[in-house]
Amino acid sequence: MNDIIQLTRKDLASDQEVRWCPGCGDYAILKGVQSALATLNVPRENMVVISGIGCAARFPYYMNTYGFHTIHGRSPAVATGTKMANPDLHVWIVGGDGDMMSIGGNHLIHVLRRNVDLTVLLFNNRIYGLTKGQFSPTSGVGKKTKSSPMGSIDPAFEPISLALGAGATFAARTVDLWGKHLQATIKAAHEHKGTSFIEILQNCIIFNDGAFDPAVGKKVKSDKTVELVHGEPLIFGAERDKGVRIRKDLTLEVVTLGENGVTEDDLVVHNAHAELPGLAQLLATMEYPDMPVPVGIFRQVSRPTYEVGMDAQVTQAQAAHGGDKPSLTSLWNQGDTWDVAP
Amino acid sequence: MQTVESVVVRFAGDSGDGVQVTGTQFTNTAALVGNDIATLPDYPAEIRAPAGTLFGVSGFQIQFGATDIRTPGDISDALVAFNPAALKVNLSRLRKGGLILVNVDAFSSRNLTKAGWEHNPLEDDTLAAWQVVKVNMTRLTREALKESPLKTKDKDRAKNLFALGMVYFLYDRPLEHTVNWLNSKFAKLPNVAEANIKALKTGYYYAETAEIFRATYQVPEAPIxxxxxxxxxxxxxxxxxxxxxxxxxxxxxxxxxxxxxxxxxxxxxxxxxxxxxxxxxxxxxxxxxxxxxxxxxxxxxxxxxxxxxxxxxxxxxxxxxxxxxxxxxxxxxxxxxxxxxxxxxxxxxxxxxxxxxxxxxxxxxxxxxxxxxxxxxxxxxxxxxxxxxxxxxxxxxxxxxxxxxxxxxxxxxxxxxxxxxxxxxxxxxxxxxxxxxxxxxxxxxxxxxxxxxxxxxxxxxxxxxxxxxxxxxxxxxxxxxxxxxxxxxxxxxMPPLEVIGEQSGDVLVIGWGSTYGAIRSGVDAALADGVKVGAVHLRWINPLPPDLGEIIARFDKVLVPEMNLGQLIKVIRGEFLVDAKGLNKVQGMPLNVGEVKQAILDLQYGEA
Structure with missing residues (x-):
C-alpha cells in the first residue's frame, strides 16, 4: 500500500475518559505514542495495543485502535500469539515494571529471545502504583515503602541490561516528558524488524514522585544524561565538554575534554549495530549518580523474526500441495490403513 | 489350533526392553488382520529406570478379538515377561492357567534379587498354576544373529522381536506388517533392519519347530x-x-x-x-x-x-x-x-x-x-x-x-x-x-x-x-x-442421551470419559445376571444434558463410576437431589469390567 495514511493524534484517541492520577507521566507518554503512531503510515485498524495489569496497562482503553487489556504479566505471550496469527498487524505491548519485570519477567525474556516483530513499551516508575506503593523489581536496595518500612533488601533489575541479556535486537531508553525524543524512539522501534524494547522512565507522582528528576529533569539533564548515537562519541554536558572513556579493565569513567590531554579520540564511540551486545551491556551499567544516564538506542541488530520463520514453515509444508492445505482425507489416511468390506 | 473370541496379552520388561514397540507392532498387526482391539500402555515416569527393578517395569496390554472389544481387558491370558521384575509385577493380573512366556536368560541371581524373588520362581512350584514357557531369548537371538556385523549389545536389543515372533506364531499372525515396518524404520541402517527381521523370523520358526506352546490360537476377524x-x-x-x-x-x-x-x-x-x-x-x-x-x-x-x-x-x-x-x-x-x-x-x-x-x-x-x-x-x-x-x-x-x-x-x-x-x-x-x-x-x-x-x-x-x-x-x-x-x-x-441396556428399572449407571468401555461391558454383564440396569455416558459434563434428570427419575438407584474419589457424583447429587452411589478408583489403572459389574450387583442386592 503506497497511499499515505493521514492520521492525527486525535484520530488515535478513544472516547474513553483517561483515569490516571493528575500529573502522572503516563499522560505524556500517551500523547507521545498517539503522536508518533499517527505518523507511521499504518492504518489504524492494523494497530493493536496489548497490555497486562497495572496503571500503565490501562493504556489500550485510551487508544482508538484494536486493544487488549489482558492479565498480569502475560501481555508478551498474548501478543506473540496475535502476531504469529496475523503478521500484518503492528503490535505494541505496554506495561509497567511490576508487570514486565516481576510477574511477567519470564514472558518478557522469551519474547525478546524469539524476536517476535513487535514493540515493548516498559513504563518504568520503579514502584507499584495500582496496588498503592509497594517496592518493585526496579526500586532497588534501601527503598522505603509500605511493604518495606525498614528499606527494601531487594536488589534492582536494570531493564536494558535484562533485555540485552535475553537477546534483545533493539533496546532503547527514553523519558516520559521528552516528547520529541520519545516519539523518535518509538518511530525507530517501529521501523526495526524484531522485538523492540523501549524503557520509558516514567514519573509516578503519587508513590515515587521525582524518582528520575535528579538525572532527567529539565535543569540537569544535559549534565546527567548522555545521548547514544550510533557512530558518535559519547559526549554530554551543557557545554558538551564531558565524555565517557573506557578503562583497560573494561569499566567506564567520565572525563572532561581538554583536561589532561583528553580529546574526542579517547572517548567511547557508540556502535549500536555491533554483533555482540558487550558494548551495549557496558553502557547499560551507567547509572545515576556516578555516571550520566544513557538514553537513546543501545542496540539495534538484524535477526530473523519469529513469525516470519513460522510462516516460512507453513509455506514450505504447503508447497507440495500447490500452496494450499491438503485435504482432510489425506490427513486422516496417513500411516497404515485397511478396508473392511460390507 | 483353537479358535477363541478374544485374547488379552501383556508384554512387560525393563523400560529399555522395547516393550512399547513390541506391543504397538502386535497391535497394528491385529488391527490389520481385522480384529477389534483396545490397548493400554503402562510405563514408568522414568525414561530409563534402573534395569531389573520393580518400579522400572514397562507394560503394554492389548485385548484383541472377533467381537466388539471395549477395554484392554481386566486380566491377561498371556504374559510375556522379559525379566524377573516384570513377572513379579504382573503375575497378579494373569489369569490362572494362563500362559507365561519368559526370557530365562534374564533370570540371573542378581535380577532375581532386584525383583525381590527369594528363589527362582522358574525352578520351584511358584508358577504351578500357570503354563510356563521358558525360552533362552537372549542366547537364541545372539545365535540367530551370529553372522550380523552388529555388536553383541545391539544384537541383544533385538530379543523383543524374537519374542514377538514367538507370539505371532502363538496367535497365528502374519509377520509381513512388522517386516515392512522394520524395513522402513531402519531404511538407513540396513544391518539393523536385517538383524531385527532375522530375530523376528527366528522367534516365529523356533516356536513352530520346537513346539514350545501346548496349543496355538486363532482369533477371527471381528464383525466391524x-x-x-x-x-x-x-x-x-x-x-x-x-x-x-x-x-x-x-x-x-x-x-x-x-x-x-x-x-x-x-x-x-x-x-x-x-x-x-x-x-x-x-x-x-x-x-x-x-x-x-x-x-x-x-x-x-x-x-x-x-x-x-x-x-x-x-x-x-x-x-x-x-x-x-x-x-x-x-x-x-x-x-x-x-x-x-x-x-x-x-x-x-x-x-x-x-x-x-x-x-x-x-x-x-x-x-x-x-x-x-x-x-x-x-x-x-x-x-x-x-x-x-x-x-x-x-x-x-x-x-x-x-x-x-x-x-x-x-x-x-x-x-x-x-x-x-x-x-x-x-x-x-x-x-x-x-x-x-x-x-x-x-x-x-x-x-x-x-x-x-x-x-x-x-x-x-x-x-x-x-x-x-x-x-x-x-x-x-x-x-x-x-x-x-x-x-x-x-x-x-446436545442430542438426546442414549440409554444403554434397560430404559428404566433398578440401577442407572452414569459415567463420563474413558470409563465407557468398562461401564458398557460391566452393564452387559449385570444385565445377564438379571439386574434391570441402564447406563448413560455423558459427552458434555458441563452443562449437563437437558434430559438427564428425566432419565435418572426412571431408575431406583444411581451408580457413578469414576477414576477419582467422587467428583461428578457431587454434581449429580447437587443438581438432581438423588442419593447416587460412587464406584471410585484412583490406582493409575482404568476401571475393570468386573469392578463395574460387581458395583452394580452390590448396589442392587447389597454387598455380599
Missing part, C-alpha cells in the same frame, strides 16, 4: 462396520479432530503448548501438521501457552492449548480471561494421576472439579469428554465447533489411557462432519463489541485489521453492548448471568 480403518491413539485423534474443525471453519489453527506428560503427543502431532495451516508455539511455560492461544484467537485463528492437570492449574486465570473476553479457545486436558505432580504416566479422571470450577469468579464454561481413543476425534471436533459458535473457551477432557491407548478408527467422510461457521464480523453498521447473537448469546468475533471496528477488550468487567469498562453493580450482575446463560445454551446442541 464396513469402511476404511486406521489404528489410532487418543492424542493423534485429538490433534486430527482439532485440525479438521479448524480447516472446515476456514481457519488456521494455533497451538500454544508446554511439554507435559501425557499430553505432549498432541503438541508433537500438531507440529507435524504445518501443511494444514497449523502454527505451534512451544511456549516458555503453561501460562504463556494458553495466553498465546488467546492472542491467536483474538487475531482470528482457532487458538488451542494442550496440557495435563498441573498445567490446567496454571492456566486457570488465563482461561478466565478467555471467557471474559468471549473468544474461542479449546483447552485440551489429558488427565493424569494427581494432585500436584502425582502419577505423571498413569491415568485418572480427577480433573473434573478443576475443569468445572477451577477459576475465580462465576466462570462456567462448556466441558466435553472423550470416551475412547477413536472418540477423541469426535470430541475434539465438537469442542472446536462449540467454541467457535458460542465464543467461550471449551475444555476437552481426555486422559492418559485415551491418550496412549489405541483402537481402530473408522476414517470419516468429509461430508459427514458438521459444518462450522467462523462468521467474522466486518460490517461497522450498528456494531457494538458486546452485542449478542440471539440464538447463542455469542458476541461478534472481529479480526484486528478490520476497518471501522476498532474496539478494546479485556479482563475488566465490560458494559453490556458498548464494551466500555464498567463498575456498575447491576451491569456486573447482568454480565455474569449472560456468560452463564450462554454456556447453558450449549444444551441445545
Amino acid at each position: 462396520a464396513a469402511g476404511r480403518y486406521r489404528n489410532v491413539t487418543g492424542n493423534l485423534t485429538t490433534a486430527m479432530g482439532l485440525v479438521s474443525a479448524a480447516q472446515n471453519a476456514g481457519l488456521d489453527l494455533f497451538l500454544g503448548s508446554y511439554p507435559i506428560t501425557p499430553a505432549s503427543d498432541v503438541l508433537h502431532n500438531l507440529a507435524s501438521m504445518r501443511a494444514h495451516g497449523v502454527r505451534t508455539l512451544q511456549a516458555e511455560d503453561e501460562i504463556a501457552a494458553v495466553c498465546a492461544a488467546i492472542g491467536a484467537s483474538y487475531a482470528g485463528q482457532l487458538g488451542v492449548c494442550s496440557t495435563s492437570g498441573p498445567g490446567l492449574a496454571l492456566k486457570g486465570e488465563a482461561i478466565g480471561l478467555a471467557l471474559m473476553v468471549e473468544l474461542p479457545m479449546v483447552v485440551v486436558d489429558v488427565q493424569r494421576g494427581g494432585p500436584s505432580t502425582g502419577l505423571p504416566t498413569k491415568t485418572e479422571q480427577s480433573d473434573f472439579n478443576i475443569a468445572l470450577f477451577g477459576r475465580n469468579g462465576d466462570s462456567p464454561l462448556p466441558v466435553i469428554a472423550a470416551k475412547s481413543p477413536a472418540d477423541c476425534f469426535d470430541a475434539a471436533y465438537e469442542a472446536a465447533r462449540i467454541t467457535i459458535k458460542y465464543r467461550t473457551p471449551v475444555i476437552l477432557m481426555t486422559d492418559g489411557y485415551l491418550a496412549n491407548g489405541s483402537e481402530p478408527w473408522k476414517i470419516p467422510n468429509e461430508a459427514d462432519l458438521a459444518p462450522i461457521e467462523s462468521d467474522f464480523r466486518t460490517d461497522p453498521e450498528g456494531f457494538q463489541p458486546y452485542m449478542r447473537d440471539e440464538a447463542t448469546l455469542a458476541r461478534p468475533w472481529v479480526k484486528p485489521g478490520t476497518p471501522g471496528l476498532e474496539h478494546r477488550v479485556g479482563g475488566l468487567e465490560k458494559q453490556h453492548l458498548t464494551g466500555n469498562v464498567s463498575y456498575d453493580p447491576m451491569n456486573h450482575h447482568r454480565m455474569c448471568e449472560l456468560r452463564r446463560d450462554k454456556v447453558d445454551l450449549v444444551r441445545q446442541e
Whole structure:
C-alpha cells in the first residue's frame, strides 16, 4: 500500500475518559505514542495495543485502535500469539515494571529471545502504583515503602541490561516528558524488524514522585544524561565538554575534554549495530549518580523474526500441495490403513 | 489350533526392553488382520529406570478379538515377561492357567534379587498354576544373529522381536506388517533392519519347530462396520479432530503448548501438521501457552492449548480471561494421576472439579469428554465447533489411557462432519463489541485489521453492548448471568442421551470419559445376571444434558463410576437431589469390567 495514511493524534484517541492520577507521566507518554503512531503510515485498524495489569496497562482503553487489556504479566505471550496469527498487524505491548519485570519477567525474556516483530513499551516508575506503593523489581536496595518500612533488601533489575541479556535486537531508553525524543524512539522501534524494547522512565507522582528528576529533569539533564548515537562519541554536558572513556579493565569513567590531554579520540564511540551486545551491556551499567544516564538506542541488530520463520514453515509444508492445505482425507489416511468390506 | 473370541496379552520388561514397540507392532498387526482391539500402555515416569527393578517395569496390554472389544481387558491370558521384575509385577493380573512366556536368560541371581524373588520362581512350584514357557531369548537371538556385523549389545536389543515372533506364531499372525515396518524404520541402517527381521523370523520358526506352546490360537476377524480403518491413539485423534474443525471453519489453527506428560503427543502431532495451516508455539511455560492461544484467537485463528492437570492449574486465570473476553479457545486436558505432580504416566479422571470450577469468579464454561481413543476425534471436533459458535473457551477432557491407548478408527467422510461457521464480523453498521447473537448469546468475533471496528477488550468487567469498562453493580450482575446463560445454551446442541441396556428399572449407571468401555461391558454383564440396569455416558459434563434428570427419575438407584474419589457424583447429587452411589478408583489403572459389574450387583442386592 503506497497511499499515505493521514492520521492525527486525535484520530488515535478513544472516547474513553483517561483515569490516571493528575500529573502522572503516563499522560505524556500517551500523547507521545498517539503522536508518533499517527505518523507511521499504518492504518489504524492494523494497530493493536496489548497490555497486562497495572496503571500503565490501562493504556489500550485510551487508544482508538484494536486493544487488549489482558492479565498480569502475560501481555508478551498474548501478543506473540496475535502476531504469529496475523503478521500484518503492528503490535505494541505496554506495561509497567511490576508487570514486565516481576510477574511477567519470564514472558518478557522469551519474547525478546524469539524476536517476535513487535514493540515493548516498559513504563518504568520503579514502584507499584495500582496496588498503592509497594517496592518493585526496579526500586532497588534501601527503598522505603509500605511493604518495606525498614528499606527494601531487594536488589534492582536494570531493564536494558535484562533485555540485552535475553537477546534483545533493539533496546532503547527514553523519558516520559521528552516528547520529541520519545516519539523518535518509538518511530525507530517501529521501523526495526524484531522485538523492540523501549524503557520509558516514567514519573509516578503519587508513590515515587521525582524518582528520575535528579538525572532527567529539565535543569540537569544535559549534565546527567548522555545521548547514544550510533557512530558518535559519547559526549554530554551543557557545554558538551564531558565524555565517557573506557578503562583497560573494561569499566567506564567520565572525563572532561581538554583536561589532561583528553580529546574526542579517547572517548567511547557508540556502535549500536555491533554483533555482540558487550558494548551495549557496558553502557547499560551507567547509572545515576556516578555516571550520566544513557538514553537513546543501545542496540539495534538484524535477526530473523519469529513469525516470519513460522510462516516460512507453513509455506514450505504447503508447497507440495500447490500452496494450499491438503485435504482432510489425506490427513486422516496417513500411516497404515485397511478396508473392511460390507 | 483353537479358535477363541478374544485374547488379552501383556508384554512387560525393563523400560529399555522395547516393550512399547513390541506391543504397538502386535497391535497394528491385529488391527490389520481385522480384529477389534483396545490397548493400554503402562510405563514408568522414568525414561530409563534402573534395569531389573520393580518400579522400572514397562507394560503394554492389548485385548484383541472377533467381537466388539471395549477395554484392554481386566486380566491377561498371556504374559510375556522379559525379566524377573516384570513377572513379579504382573503375575497378579494373569489369569490362572494362563500362559507365561519368559526370557530365562534374564533370570540371573542378581535380577532375581532386584525383583525381590527369594528363589527362582522358574525352578520351584511358584508358577504351578500357570503354563510356563521358558525360552533362552537372549542366547537364541545372539545365535540367530551370529553372522550380523552388529555388536553383541545391539544384537541383544533385538530379543523383543524374537519374542514377538514367538507370539505371532502363538496367535497365528502374519509377520509381513512388522517386516515392512522394520524395513522402513531402519531404511538407513540396513544391518539393523536385517538383524531385527532375522530375530523376528527366528522367534516365529523356533516356536513352530520346537513346539514350545501346548496349543496355538486363532482369533477371527471381528464383525466391524464396513469402511476404511486406521489404528489410532487418543492424542493423534485429538490433534486430527482439532485440525479438521479448524480447516472446515476456514481457519488456521494455533497451538500454544508446554511439554507435559501425557499430553505432549498432541503438541508433537500438531507440529507435524504445518501443511494444514497449523502454527505451534512451544511456549516458555503453561501460562504463556494458553495466553498465546488467546492472542491467536483474538487475531482470528482457532487458538488451542494442550496440557495435563498441573498445567490446567496454571492456566486457570488465563482461561478466565478467555471467557471474559468471549473468544474461542479449546483447552485440551489429558488427565493424569494427581494432585500436584502425582502419577505423571498413569491415568485418572480427577480433573473434573478443576475443569468445572477451577477459576475465580462465576466462570462456567462448556466441558466435553472423550470416551475412547477413536472418540477423541469426535470430541475434539465438537469442542472446536462449540467454541467457535458460542465464543467461550471449551475444555476437552481426555486422559492418559485415551491418550496412549489405541483402537481402530473408522476414517470419516468429509461430508459427514458438521459444518462450522467462523462468521467474522466486518460490517461497522450498528456494531457494538458486546452485542449478542440471539440464538447463542455469542458476541461478534472481529479480526484486528478490520476497518471501522476498532474496539478494546479485556479482563475488566465490560458494559453490556458498548464494551466500555464498567463498575456498575447491576451491569456486573447482568454480565455474569449472560456468560452463564450462554454456556447453558450449549444444551441445545446436545442430542438426546442414549440409554444403554434397560430404559428404566433398578440401577442407572452414569459415567463420563474413558470409563465407557468398562461401564458398557460391566452393564452387559449385570444385565445377564438379571439386574434391570441402564447406563448413560455423558459427552458434555458441563452443562449437563437437558434430559438427564428425566432419565435418572426412571431408575431406583444411581451408580457413578469414576477414576477419582467422587467428583461428578457431587454434581449429580447437587443438581438432581438423588442419593447416587460412587464406584471410585484412583490406582493409575482404568476401571475393570468386573469392578463395574460387581458395583452394580452390590448396589442392587447389597454387598455380599
